[in-house]
Amino acid sequence: MTAPLIITRELRKSYALGGLEVQALRGVSLEIGGGEFVAVMGPSGSGKSTFMNLLGCLDTPSGGEYLLAGERVSGLGSDALAAIRNRRIGFVFQNFNLLARTSALENIALPLLYCGVPAAERERRAAARLAEVGLAERGHHHPAQLSGGQQQRVAIARALINDPVLILADEPTGALDTLTSCEVMALLQQLNRRGMTVVLVTHERDIAEFAQRVVTFRDGRVVEDHRVAAPRDAAAMAAQLRAEAGVQP
Amino acid sequence: MRIALRALRINKLRSALTMLGIIIGVAAVITMIAVGSGAQERIESQIKGLGTNLIILMPGSTTTGGVRMGAGSRNTLTEEDGYAIQRDIPAVQASAPTLRGTGQVVGGSGNWSTVFQGVTPEFFEARNWVVAQGRGLEPQDIAGSAKVALLGDTVARNLFGDSDPIGQTVRIRKVPFIVIGTLERKGQSLMGQDQDDIILMPISTARNRVLGQASGRLRTVGSVSIKVRDGEDMKAAEEQIRELLRQRHRLQPGQEDDFSLRNLSEVLAAREESSRIMGLLLAAVASVSLLVGGIGIMNIMLVSVTERTREIGLRMAVGARGRDILTQFLVEATTLALIGGLLGIALGVGGTVAIGQFAGWPIQLSMEPVLLAVGFAAAIGIFFGFYPARKASRLLPIEALRYE
Numbered sequence: 001m002t003a004p005l006i007i008t009r010e011l012r013k014s015y016a017l018g019g020l021e022v023q024a025l026r027g028v029s030l031e032i033g034g035g036e037f038v039a040v041m042g043p044s045g046s047g048k049s050t051f052m053n054l055l056g057c058l059d060t061p062s063g064g065e066y067l068l069a070g071e072r073v074s075g076l077g078s079d080a081l082a083a084i085r086n087r088r089i090g091f092v093f094q095n096f097n098l099l100a101r102t103s104a105l106e107n108i109a110l111p112l113l114y115c116g117v118p119a120a121e122r123e124r125r126a127a128a129r130l131a132e133v134g135l136a137e138r139g140h141h142h143p144a145q146l147s148g149g150q151q152q153r154v155a156i157a158r159a160l161i162n163d164p165v166l167i168l169a170d171e172p173t174g175a176l177d178t179l180t181s182c183e184v185m186a187l188l189q190q191l192n193r194r195g196m197t198v199v200l201v202t203h204e205r206d207i208a209e210f211a212q213r214v215v216t217f218r219d220g221r222v223v224e225d226h227r228v229a230a231p232r233d234a235a236a237m238a239a240q241l242r243a244e245a246g247v248q249p
Numbered sequence: 250m251r252i253a254l255r256a257l258r259i260n261k262l263r264s265a266l267t268m269l270g271i272i273i274g275v276a277a278v279i280t281m282i283a284v285g286s287g288a289q290e291r292i293e294s295q296i297k298g299l300g301t302n303l304i305i306l307m308p309g310s311t312t313t314g315g316v317r318m319g320a321g322s323r324n325t326l327t328e329e330d331g332y333a334i335q336r337d338i339p340a341v342q343a344s345a346p347t348l349r350g351t352g353q354v355v356g357g358s359g360n361w362s363t364v365f366q367g368v369t370p371e372f373f374e375a376r377n378w379v380v381a382q383g384r385g386l387e388p389q390d391i392a393g394s395a396k397v398a399l400l401g402d403t404v405a406r407n408l409f410g411d412s413d414p415i416g417q418t419v420r421i422r423k424v425p426f427i428v429i430g431t432l433e434r435k436g437q438s439l440m441g442q443d444q445d446d447i448i449l450m451p452i453s454t455a456r457n458r459v460l461g462q463a464s465g466r467l468r469t470v471g472s473v474s475i476k477v478r479d480g481e482d483m484k485a486a487e488e489q490i491r492e493l494l495r496q497r498h499r500l501q502p503g504q505e506d507d508f509s510l511r512n513l514s515e516v517l518a519a520r521e522e523s524s525r526i527m528g529l530l531l532a533a534v535a536s537v538s539l540l541v542g543g544i545g546i547m548n549i550m551l552v553s554v555t556e557r558t559r560e561i562g563l564r565m566a567v568g569a570r571g572r573d574i575l576t577q578f579l580v581e582a583t584t585l586a587l588i589g590g591l592l593g594i595a596l597g598v599g600g601t602v603a604i605g606q607f608a609g610w611p612i613q614l615s616m617e618p619v620l621l622a623v624g625f626a627a628a629i630g631i632f633f634g635f636y637p638a639r640k641a642s643r644l645l646p647i648e649a650l651r652y653e
Contacts, residue, residue: 086568111567
């Protein structure tokens, strides 16, 4: 493991909900090294999603400190946070969050729109990323014309477009069947092997077992943090599932 | 820009309906201004045609047993008054005493009921009449009570159609006249009367041979048309005329005038003013429609922001700043307004031309209201798009993403 990519110290978040103050995070201190594959688990209301949002700079903490690649992120303004999201973090969502009636290529190129990359360059890079996730010939399809797994792969290509240091995946398999889930996880594992740091939120133990490290949240605190001795190989599982169902790869 | 166009294309019907408000507003503004300024233009040209410095002198009213009759009911004005004004007041360019009568005129291929006026040569100058064909009246026609007449365009066409009336004989109240000329068309007067339905003849002929007034009595006239020289003060000229007439009529100080002076250009100026106000009013009504159109844009943009909250959240998640979102929605609203504005211009110009063609109203299209309308449409887009756009840009990325 290299130097920690993510450092949180006593990270807190509270919401005012109907006049009541709800403590979603009650002081989380965690270090995630560059190149790790971490699964964040916990029941709903455990604070794992809040934690993810803070990691992704989508939300600002109420207290504590957050450093991303040595840079103090907590306390930055909204434009600075937008720039970090744009260049350093790739998001993968449960419901894909692709723009409807917009081609796969344009969806992938969306982040480049916000950092001033010219149109021709955007298209070239989007096409390259699309090929990486194995959908080269689907570039002009709209999300509605793609299967769930394909949509998630487009979303992963979008997350990768700006060469981020961190992929945040929030229940990326929540809307997919087992085989497609395995395929998506295989893609994430493959990225991780090439050095990408991946943080995954899930409530499925099966999915968490693809990661190298599992952090469990409960009531806004980390209650368990262990390394997985031998992470499961998603590619192999997908192959096995395909063989069982008699589906061509 | 491309994002904005795409967003508008996706909701074609909605965009079209939203634009409709702007389209109608802009079209209405353009049409109203064109029609309004057309009407004004016509009045102005009528003022010019009439002569801006025309004063009409009429006899005063009579009182019979306490009942006052209307202006002109008294025979206090004479032909000599008219000549005296011409002679004694230097500010007057032409003073033309006129006798007026109506009667049936027979000639050429038919007959026609019309107005005839007994006039002097000065009349042409005073009232801006131009002889189209033939000749005008000469002093010797007046002196000799010549039975000659000039026909207005309407009369000439009704009696002679397309054939040449010059030299032909017409009978006015059974008195035969030789047609010596025709008058240039003047068109309708402000009151909607056909000014070309007229016959002009020497004043002496009218008095002696047609109206049959006994000579020797005071040679009374119905009115005197007085044209004041260019550059002379109308008010001062009017005062001089009043002074002269009071003297001639031997009126004591304190005694009422037995005549009335009317400055027609004042009447016209008032009319022009009222048409201008009318035009402004119409434009104001049309502007309300523009305003409503703008509110329509705001409404749709608000709906659009709510509907696309997740999209906004996603865009923010991948790095769009508040400013990028603001720009996107602002451009969308402005594009909507501008396209609407351009279509509105097309419709407005088309409508204006159609009104000009079918209703025969005078129209005057100019560049200014068109530019004004486009500018206004863009301003509406920015103004009414700003609030929804700002609302969108202020969304928190995490809340926008979670929005169901």
